[in-house]
Amino acid sequence: MSEHLPAGGHQLTPAEIDALPARWSSCWTPGEIAPRLSGTATPWCVAAGWALDLFRGEQTREHGDLEIAIPAASFTEIRGRFPGYVFDTVGSGHLWENATQEELAATHQTWLRDPDTGDYLVDVFREPHRGDTWICRRDPTVRFPYREIIRYTEDAVPYLRPELVLLFKAKNARPKDQADFEQTVPHLTPDQRATLAGLLARVHPGHPWLAHL
Template identity: 35%
Template sequence: MTRLRGPFGRWDPASLSEVVARFSGLESCWWVAGGFAIELAVGRRIRSHGDFDVLLLRRDQLVVQQALPGWQWWAADPPGSLRPWAPDEILSLGVHDIWCRAGADDPWRIQIMIDESRGQEWVSRRDPRVRRPISTLGMTSADGVPFLAPDVQLYYKAKTPRPKDEEDFDAVLPVLTDRQRRWLVDAISKTYGPHPWIKRLQA
């Protein structure tokens, strides 16, 4: 379903199968993120989606241009603006999102989220105290699709939860392991302080 999103044009999110086909040949790590990652964690469809998120580490950012050759790539330069991302350009640390579409008259299809890392650790761009081994950042679906671990995805959604984030939290909460719950409580507490999700995670 084509959806509007702000002043930058319409979205028609790519399908999971299309994203897998385009990114599966990469040597670098990548993960399905956002609401689709939550659905892969619970194993069922939860809601409609306005976009499709893929997570990459900043050090691997240029593989986007390899995975989507001939597409338009636009960097989301804060605050609230888009600009073309030039071939082989290394984005500044302030840029965390890339919007991708096949052509100028086409809808946006894929949003790339860029996260930080140091050595073999993922480091939260919101709080450098929140980190974990890159090897534990994602999970793999029964079909072999890599997706962002639900506790990490919920950590990002916890900043200012929207109705869809609450829906995702409700859906995935029952499948979180004790270890994931503990990690998420600690991460939320460090970065955001008191939060309504903490009590439910500790129940």
């Protein structure tokens, strides 16, 4: 285990990793999570693949989970919105069930679990920030006010700007990430393409996606 991770928890075995998709089979959709967070003062938003579908206005593929992003300091408020559920935290192939404050502080990814079924329902990213300014985990010099990175659907579901979603997907560019990029770029405005190109050049110099922007 990394010296930066807390004691306790357990390392996920290959069999447990293979079994995770089944535990996410009952995960919520953006339309199901939004009412649970309605009225919160915390700037939250749908992230990853679902965010791109919300931007494009239709679901284009199946999603293995639902991911949302929140400011790390606001997790206690968000946690209070889910009585009867527990939050597990994960990092470096380890999992801590019903995570303590120490375990939360050492990680950024948190899975909401139904204790009755064992199913995971939403993946909460606790993001670095300074007050109302979001800070990119990949490059802390990339910073935006929250009011600039969150967009809304006609039904008022908040989602992360597509340029930032694609910036995170660019690191590994799995087949689904490549497909998301190809399907999203035609919907971007010239300004959005320029923003994404600038971010890619800054965080991932020489990335092959730059040639298509």
